[in-house]
């Protein structure tokens with residue numbers, strides 16, 4: 001499973017943060033948790049296909065959490081979707097969607113199926129498929145709000161093919177039966193137990209989405225032993241009063257839930273617009289729980305961290321923070337990450353380097369310039385002449401002959417950007 005935060009703002013968007021939405025990608029399908037304004041745009045930018053959406057979960061009726069829903073449904077209509085779409089939300093979601101669709105006299109080309117959750121419930125399986133299920137529980141906000149847990153069901157254990165062959169199993173149907181946990185009898189009357197050749201079932205991955213709540217025991221239940229817990233951290237500890245007044249969590253609350261639930265990875269999001277730099281929230285969360293990370297829009301998070309490297313081909317490399325922009329990257333050289341071609345030292349004054357002479361200024365500089373005005377500099381000069389470009393050439397815009405461009409460099413704004421993850 002891959003989790004992609006699409007919007008990590010709370011209440012109001014900022015110049016760099018969008019309204020709440022988190023996408024979960026699994027086996028080609030997309031499941032959306034909340035659908036703030038701009039969700040469909042962020043999906044495009046994340047490279048997630050809107051046609052692949054299977055379920056949309058709406059946690060509660062604060063406008064920022066569902067304001068993108070109607071626009072997204074309309075786009076799916078224009079894309080001529082014909083698969084059914086599930087929308088899961090508090091009671092009233094059906095009325096809201098249908099009213100909007102009727103208002104515009106639209107006839108949808110696809111079916112909508114709704115799961116409406118009434119206020120007084122303890123826990124409910126809102127989706128139950130062959131390979132996964134989604135559980136909802138009420139949270140503690142100023143209005144009715146739900147948290148969700150997406151759980152893959154256990155996968156069957158691996159079949160020991162060599163052992164099976166040695167025991168004389170050749171038929172596919174026999175393999176299947178053994179894998180499904182049944183014992184079989186061979187033609188010669190020998191009985192083979194399923195557990196002889198099938199290993200232990202492998203646990204499925206899990207993800208919990210907890211947003212818009214104070215600290216709440218139900219959040220711990222939903223997040224118990226998850227691979228990834230996405231928890232809101234709207235405020236820092238210094239605004240704990242404001243958090244409890246508005247029904248939100250501090251980063252400390254998020255870390256507390258993560259600790260009690262023993263999740264493998266805490267990701268905090270839903271930041272108040274007052275934090276232009278949310279690292280203050282991360283620092284507080286990390287003081288109480290590790291590993292904790294900031295949700296960064298469009299940066300994927302894998303339930304299995306071992307898969308993170310190698311699958312996604314980065315288009316942009318982060319430049320080492322200590323590397324000064326000392327040289328234009330030479331495009332003739334094969335590119336190596338981080339420009340590790342060794343340090344370049346500036347030459348001393350009086351050397352034949354032209355750049356240094358200019359800095360040397362005064363008499364001494366001009367002296368040395370006169371000194372080396374012979375050999376070396378004259379020899380260099382032809383290189384400095386701008387080459388004439390061939391307007392018909394494919395490489396017209398390339399400075400050099402090499403056609404493969406090195407990846408762009410970006411400079412990290414914070415030391416946290418230097419980590420491998422996020």
Ligand SMILES: [Zn+2]
Nearest residue numbers: 010011062212
């Ligand atoms: Zn919210």
